[in-house]
Amino acid sequence: MPQNTMLDFLNPVLNRHPERIKAKVEIYTWQTCPYCIRAKLLLWWKGVNFTEYKIDGNEAARTSMAERANGKRSVPQIFINDRHTGGCDDLYKLNSQGQLDNLLSQSA
Numbered sequence: 001m002p003q004n005t006m007l008d009f010l011n012p013v014l015n016r017h018p019e020r021i022k023a024k025v026e027i028y029t030w031q032t033c034p035y036c037i038r039a040k041l042l043l044w045w046k047g048v049n050f051t052e053y054k055i056d057g058n059e060a061a062r063t064s065m066a067e068r069a070n071g072k073r074s075v076p077q078i079f080i081n082d083r084h085t086g087g088c089d090d091l092y093k094l095n096s097q098g099q100l101d102n103l104l105s106q107s108a
Helices: 003-013 034-046 059-068 088-096 100-104
Strands: 025-029 051-054 077-080 083-086
Touching (some): 025 034, 034 088, 034 100, 059 077, 077 088, 083 088, 088 100
Parallel strands (some): 025 051
Antiparallel strands (some): 077 083
C-alpha cells in the first residue's frame, strides 16, 4: 500500500486530522533539547507543517526569539499564527484542555 494511502487510512483511526490544520506554526529549538523534541513530536502527530528555527549557540537568534516571546529565553518557544503560546508544557496543556486543535484550525 503506498504511503499516502496508508496515512489516509490510518489518520481517522488514530484521530489525526492534518487536513484541518490551517495555522502558521513556528517553533524555536535547540537540536538536542528533549522538550523541543517532545513539542515537535506533538506537532508532527497533529499533522502540523511547522517552521523550525534551530538556534543552537546563536545568541542573536536567541535574543530575537526572546523579543517575540515576552522575554522568555528557554526553548522551545512556540508561536501559532504569530501569537506566543509558550513552551512544551504549555503546548501539551493546550492539547489536554482540548484547545490546541481549535488554535491549529484557524487560518493565519
